[in-house]
Amino acid sequence: MKILLLGANGQVGWELQRSLAPLGQLVICDRHSADLENPQALSELVDREQPAVIVNAAAYTAVDKAESDVERARKVNAESVAALAVAAHKLDAWLVHYSTDYVFAGNKPGAYVEDDPTAPLSVYGQTKLEGEQAIRASGCRHLILRTSWVYAARGGNFAKTMLRLAAEREQLRVVADQIGAPTSAELIADVTALLLQRIATDVALGKTASGTYHLVSSGATSWHGYAQFVIAEAARLGMPLRATAENIHPITTAEYPVPAQRPANSRLDNQKLQQTFGLQLPAWEFHVKRMLIELNN
Ligand code: NDP
Secondary structure (H helix, E strand, C coil), X not given: CEEEEECCCCHHHHHHHHHHHHHCEEEEECCCCCCCCCHHHHHHHHHHHXXXXXXXXXXXXXXXXXXXXXXXXXXXXXXXXXXXXXXXHHHCCEEEEEEEHHHCCCCCCCCECCCCCCCCCCHHHHHHHHHHHHHHHHCCEEEEEEECCEECCCCCCHHHHHHHHHHHCCCEEEECCCEECCEEHHHHHHHHHHHHHXXXXXXXXXXXXXXXXECCCECCEEXXXXXXXXXXXXXXXXXXXXXXXXXXXXXXXXXCCCCCCCCCECCECCHHHHHHHCCXXXXXXXXXXXXXXXXXX
């Protein structure tokens, strides 16, 4: 199986390099070899490489910056994704693409299921939704994997910001009225490889599996709960910190103004993925602990 991987240096892309390698011939592309600001070049790349699977881990992920950089965000998150989908359809290749909890408004009382109505609150969410819609409209075989609150030992993310701030300051204030599931790039990459392996070997499943799935850890917390967990675990491991978990104070979204509006409820129901592919998605704490041990080493 020839796999074309885009966005190979991001949090998820980096882990995909590891998890996809045993599946076949992996063509690894970063921003220099596959620029998502250039949809035409992407079509040519796919035509040239003739992959059986395209895995797109590249995205414009600067959520706040996107509010004032709409054209570029749309080019990367929607127009290039559309070009990839059309190229995949032409080849009858699979397209694996990642999307986000930010396609939802966040006002549902429970966890969002795949078919719930979307209503993004931000440019990032809107352009990611347009990417999803372009994939579905293209008719290509696809796995759209919506995830949330992604972190990894490598790359910038909330958990690492909290560790840095807790090393500098004694008191921290963190938003407590947004809930979701921190999800490890390692888990996303491992599950992606398992899904591809399943659809390649199980012919019946391969015929029916095309669609949208929520790929998130199980359970949920707030950013505040997440920060407290990270700092308590880091302290337990002996990392040098000035702030303790008790000194992380809950604040409201209104008290922390940022350019892009976030959903209050980012919870994604992950039952469909678990049931369709016979997998178990672990509780969010599991991989956070692993990352902290990795960072501590
Ligand atoms: P990262 O920001 O870590 O990585 C994104 C990658 O995209 C980077 O390697 C970046 O390249 C690359 N990229 C950006 N612009 C371009 C471009 N014009 N051409 C080529 N490559 C480009 O993101 P994650 O790994 O965290 O995210 C993976 C997926 O998961 C994305 O689809 C994202 O929307 C989705 N997601 C992420 C969440 C999160 O919390 N991070 C939450 C929900 C969904 P470079 O390294 O050169 O900058």
